[in-house]
Amino acid sequence: xxxxxxxxxxxxxxxxxxxxxxxxxxxxxxxxxxxxxxxxxxxxxxxxxxxxxxxxxxxxxxxxxxxxxxxxxxxxxxxxxxxxxxxxxxxxxxxxxxxxxxxxxx
Amino acid sequence: xxxxxxxxxxxxxxxxxxxxxxxxxxxxxxxxxxxxxxxxxxxxxxxxxxxxxxxxxxxxxxxxxxxxxxxxxxxxxxxxxxxxxxxxxxxxxxxxxxxxxxxxxx
Numbered sequence: 001x002x003x004x005x006x007x008x009x010x011x012x013x014x015x016x017x018x019x020x021x022x023x024x025x026x027x028x029x030x031x032x033x034x035x036x037x038x039x040x041x042x043x044x045x046x047x048x049x050x051x052x053x054x055x056x057x058x059x060x061x062x063x064x065x066x067x068x069x070x071x072x073x074x075x076x077x078x079x080x081x082x083x084x085x086x087x088x089x090x091x092x093x094x095x096x097x098x099x100x101x102x103x104x105x106x
Numbered sequence: 107x108x109x110x111x112x113x114x115x116x117x118x119x120x121x122x123x124x125x126x127x128x129x130x131x132x133x134x135x136x137x138x139x140x141x142x143x144x145x146x147x148x149x150x151x152x153x154x155x156x157x158x159x160x161x162x163x164x165x166x167x168x169x170x171x172x173x174x175x176x177x178x179x180x181x182x183x184x185x186x187x188x189x190x191x192x193x194x195x196x197x198x199x200x201x202x203x204x205x206x207x208x209x210x211x212x
Contacts (some may be wrong), residue, residue, distance in 0.1 A: 002169055003155040046154055049109040063108055064181035071173035078168050 002077045004070070006043030008052075011069045013041040015059050029058035108183045110176070112149030114158075117175045119147040121165050135164035 016026055023041075027034040032051060039045040040055070047055065056063045122132055129147075133140040138157060145151040146161070153161065162169045 001156070001159050004158050004169065004173070005155040046152065048152055049111040050107070052110050053107050062181070062184050063110065064177045064184055067110070067173050067177035067180060071170045071177055074173060075168070075170035078170055 002074050003043065004074075005040070005046050007070045007073045007077070008047065008066070009041045009043035011066055011073065012055060012059070014069075015061050015066070016041070019059060021059070026055065026058050030054040108180050109149065110180075111146070111152050113176045113179045113183070114153065114172070115147045115149035117172055117179065118161060118165070120175075121167050121172070122147070125165060127165070132161065132164045136160040 016023070023034050023037055026032075027037055030037070030051075032054060036045065036051075037055070040047045040051075052066075053063060056066055122129070129140050129143055132138075133143055136143070136157075138160060142151065142157075143161070146153045146157075158172075159169060162172055
């Protein structure tokens with residue numbers, strides 16, 4: 001079973017780390033206890049809607065974007081391909097053929 | 107402040123109505139009390155992640171899709187344009203040049 005709070009926690013933690021913010025900073029900004037935020041990030045506690053709004057504000061991140069990222073992460077776990085948002089094709093990764101090692105001129 | 111539970115409730119109610127299911131049917135399917143589901147639909151109660159998963163299963167709706175719809179609804183309330191999902195360009199409206207009236211052959 002894909003749990004919303006677990007995916008939400010991962011997205012919130014990712015956003016915080018991306019912003020190079022500490023738990024302490026988010027805690028002070030959102031006026032939420034550090035321990036509580038930590039539990040939410042680890043998917044151990046449900047965040048109330050008001051708390052979620054405060055965390056989004058502290059991270060300067062729209063709630064809609066958080067939910068979209070959670071939706072995408074959940075879709076991956078559900079095994080459903082997330083809808084492609086851009087018209088750009090996925091670049092084809094051109095790999096070095098295996099075994100193609102340049103011999104050293106010994 | 108845009109509250110997650112209010113938008114979630116609207117999306118869940120919309121999905122249920124679309125499926126022509128009654129609260130009683132969803133309640134029996136999800137094994138959640140009818141009153142509780144009603145409160146969630148009205149945005150008055152937070153749904154736990156487990157309950158949300160049960161409701162999604164009862165509605166035969168992936169959690170990712172619910173969250174995407176909530177994200178889109180929240181984006182509208184935030185005043186942020188939801189990302190365009192298709193690559194189709196906005197059609198250019200070709201207007202009749204002003205004053206360009208074909209003279210009638212009198």
